[in-house]
Amino acid sequence: MYPSRFAYDAPTTVAEAVAILDRNGGEAKVLAGGQSLVPMLKLRFASPERLVDINNIKALDYHRLDPDGTLRIGALCRHEDLEFSEIIKDSHPTLAQAAALVADPIVRTRGTFVGSVCHADPQGDWAATMIALDGRIVAQGPNGRREIAMRDFVSGPFTNALAYNELAVEAVIPPAKGKAVGGYLKLERRVGDFATASVAVALDMNGDVVTRAGCALAGVGGKTIDANEAISVLVGKTLTAESIEAAAEAIADAADPRTDHRGSADYKRHIVKTFVTRILSGIARSEQKAA
């Protein structure tokens, strides 16, 4: 399979990349890890006139914690950088658990966190974690930078809020209010398959009281399901069998699964409930141990 012809640029600075996007008025596409775009080019689902390869912009290759606990993930941070990261291992359990479940180990050496969020696949894993963690995307255009909250970033399946001349330069995860706990569980038929259903949960705790609760689901709707409202029943409460049950019910209700080759709608909703219960009970158990 051959992609159709395109021109190719590999700028070394963000400013240059943005200038190229700007000059080409919507006919150019950003190439990051290429693990979604190159397959689409080969199938000719996409045939841009020009590719702007950002892999040589070394300044985008990072993920780091600011002194206040804000996590910044540069546009060249690969899935495997997060999988093996010492930085997020303890501070961001939701991301750390998701990292090992995105695609397969070889795809993870190339694919990027930010590229995945930009791709806006309703089944993408990172978009779910971004919603649960209330993340935002920093976009740079010809007139400077702006921040876009994750809940406004994805405007539909495979479409995002970036203008044609904007590059997503980093993802930002705000610091936890208290201690960050959470988890990510995904049911896949085999390694590398997209989620039959997956659940991202991110809680901030003050002692044993939940101060902020975030949740999102992938694979169980036409888009990533924002279940932040549903999980907010936990805010101000402790994690008990009753509060966990109530949250799991509410979140399963927020899912909008369809019956397909991966399973029936009922089955997927059941998985969501089971996964939420499993993540929250796990947190409750380890909090008890710590106390």
Place this chain on the structure above:
Amino acid sequence: MTSLYEEVPAEVPANVPTRRVTVTVNGEKRTVDVEPRLLLAHMLRQALQLTGTHTGCDTTNCGACTVLFDGRPIKSCTMLAVQADGHDVETVEGLATASELHPIQEGFKQEHGLQCGYCTPGMMMASKALLERNPNPTEDEIRWALSGNLCRCTGYQNIVKSVMWAAEKMRAEEAE
């Protein structure tokens, strides 16, 4: 220098842009003129005649096209050849020396890690990347590292054993 524009080197329209790329392949600098849309797998197989790298699915699923790119495994059907400019690529042809098989190849021979052999180059390169980071992997770690590589024949058991065999041999060599 090789020029390659299409599978069949027919008339190339004068307006087709090509780029000159220099890639270190198995330790040797190779310079090729390519169209930006040429995939790395095709550059290796057709322009450089290194047909050890296979393409099985062409949809980024099977891992038969796995090569090492600056030491990390990548699916070469999912990278553009132009992206390899200035980088280091290792293919299965780089494993053996003139007189000796690489321990990974020997392991696949000893433990019957292949049947048709289609997946084997990818399996070996993914194994090499694993053993470079983790010289003493458990069976689970091997299965994890090879989970992006599909095999239609062996049922994987013997592939895992082959990598175990290679790991042991490489550790023994290291100790010498």
